[in-house]
Amino acid sequence: MSTRFLWLAVATVAMSASKLSYAQIVDLNQAEKQALAQDFIQQQLSYRQKSVLEQGEAAAQWADPMFKVGLANIPTDSLRLNDDPMTQLVLGASQAFPRGDSLAIKRVSAQLKSEQLSEQSELRKLQVLQTVRTLWFGIGFRIQAQQILKHKQHVIRQNLDNMISGFALGGMQSQDLIEVELELERIQEKVAAHRQQEQALRAQLNRWTGLSPDQNLQMEQPDWASTNQWQPLQNSIEQQQNLLLRHPAIKQSQTEIDYQQQQVALTKTAYEPAFKLDVSYGRRWSELPSGSSRPDLLSAFVTVDVPLFPEKRQDRQYQAAVYQVSAAQAERDERLRQYQGQLSEVLAQLQFIQQRLSLYQDKLLPQAKSRIQASEQAYQANTGAFDRLTQAYIQELNLNLEYQKLQTERAQLQAQLRFFQGL
Numbered sequence: 001m002s003t004r005f006l007w008l009a010v011a012t013v014a015m016s017a018s019k020l021s022y023a024q025i026v027d028l029n030q031a032e033k034q035a036l037a038q039d040f041i042q043q044q045l046s047y048r049q050k051s052v053l054e055q056g057e058a059a060a061q062w063a064d065p066m067f068k069v070g071l072a073n074i075p076t077d078s079l080r081l082n083d084d085p086m087t088q089l090v091l092g093a094s095q096a097f098p099r100g101d102s103l104a105i106k107r108v109s110a111q112l113k114s115e116q117l118s119e120q121s122e123l124r125k126l127q128v129l130q131t132v133r134t135l136w137f138g139i140g141f142r143i144q145a146q147q148i149l150k151h152k153q154h155v156i157r158q159n160l161d162n163m164i165s166g167f168a169l170g171g172m173q174s175q176d177l178i179e180v181e182l183e184l185e186r187i188q189e190k191v192a193a194h195r196q197q198e199q200a201l202r203a204q205l206n207r208w209t210g211l212s213p214d215q216n217l218q219m220e221q222p223d224w225a226s227t228n229q230w231q232p233l234q235n236s237i238e239q240q241q242n243l244l245l246r247h248p249a250i251k252q253s254q255t256e257i258d259y260q261q262q263q264v265a266l267t268k269t270a271y272e273p274a275f276k277l278d279v280s281y282g283r284r285w286s287e288l289p290s291g292s293s294r295p296d297l298l299s300a301f302v303t304v305d306v307p308l309f310p311e312k313r314q315d316r317q318y319q320a321a322v323y324q325v326s327a328a329q330a331e332r333d334e335r336l337r338q339y340q341g342q343l344s345e346v347l348a349q350l351q352f353i354q355q356r357l358s359l360y361q362d363k364l365l366p367q368a369k370s371r372i373q374a375s376e377q378a379y380q381a382n383t384g385a386f387d388r389l390t391q392a393y394i395q396e397l398n399l400n401l402e403y404q405k406l407q408t409e410r411a412q413l414q415a416q417l418r419f420f421q422g423l
Helices: 002-023 028-037 040-059 102-168 174-209 237-245 248-271 314-380 386-421
Strands: 066-072 088-097 274-284 297-305
Touching: 028 102, 028 174, 040 102, 102 174, 102 248, 102 386, 174 386, 237 248, 237 314, 237 386, 248 314, 314 386
Parallel strands: none
Antiparallel strands: 066 088, 088 274, 274 297
16 A cells, blocks of 8 residues: 555646646747757857867877888799898888978967858757747747737627627617627637647747747747847948858858968968888898898988979969959858848848837837727717727727737847847
8 A cells, every 4th residue: 555655646746747747838948048058059169079079189190100021022033031131020110201391370260160160050049049939039929919919809809799688678779799700709719729830830849949849938028238239230330241241151251261261372382302211121031151241221202292393283273262262252251241121121120110110109009099089978978889999999909909919020020130149
């Protein structure tokens, strides 16, 4: 019995923990951390960075020395080692030396490639954050839209109940009753549509963060003080360019230029000679006529690889490396131009959305509420048609939804701006 109660206790604790995990509210900052923690591409880039450093260190070493051992000058008639004075046991070693500063250049090249991968990892981080933020704000809009629709549905339902009592007293037309029922059904359909889109966005968010589709989310506007002050950035092209030059994508392109310049320096070392030193020692067994041993032999050679005809190889390799530098510079300039255009577009859209939001706050929404009040008073006084009251409710509902949509678009544009800010 004690074992059974123990298992029941464990199961109860597990179920309680599961319920707590679902009940826990997750904010945007926590979702971002989870997305970055489980991003396998950043892990892949980290391993590649370590691999490049190891390969670069290996490539920056001297070639391994070579050793040889063998018998030389054995007479073929007797195959005896002491018949011919030139017969010897040869022991030798050779070492090749690199051209110029080629090893140091290879080490620097590997470090630049490692920097590129680090910048690529930072770029990936910004892309993940932007994606999570965009999805997050999209989910927030769908949730807010459902709340607005349900609230308006509740208000219309209350008015409908009052109107039904009026209809029983002959104060309402049956056509009006059908009309309001139809509008309620339309609102319910919109709620279902937003719920469907919310679930689709939650599924995408799950792919990045691993959060459950039923996870409670804290949909509050984050405190992005540096991003909210975007007006000075819009008015200064110089500030925009300075901002983009610090961006990981542009830094990655600049590092590629530095890497290709190192390859140009590496091709220049091909014009320098390469040396190889060979040293060998020969042990002889034959004797002099006097009976004394013959002296052993020591040999040393220096082999020089001299590029006497560089037109077909070295010149072409050098020119190819120069072309790669030009290609890398063109790629950086094109990426900088693209980012400049995208940043300008984001800033322009932020300006127009801010103007539209002000229009909604100052005029459209207050006017819609005033129209509802006037329509309600007119209908209650039997001086206004019911369809005008219904239109006033729907108009305010649509304006509220559009206002929330604009706020969501502004937040998503701010997420794009933070991508360019490297935040």
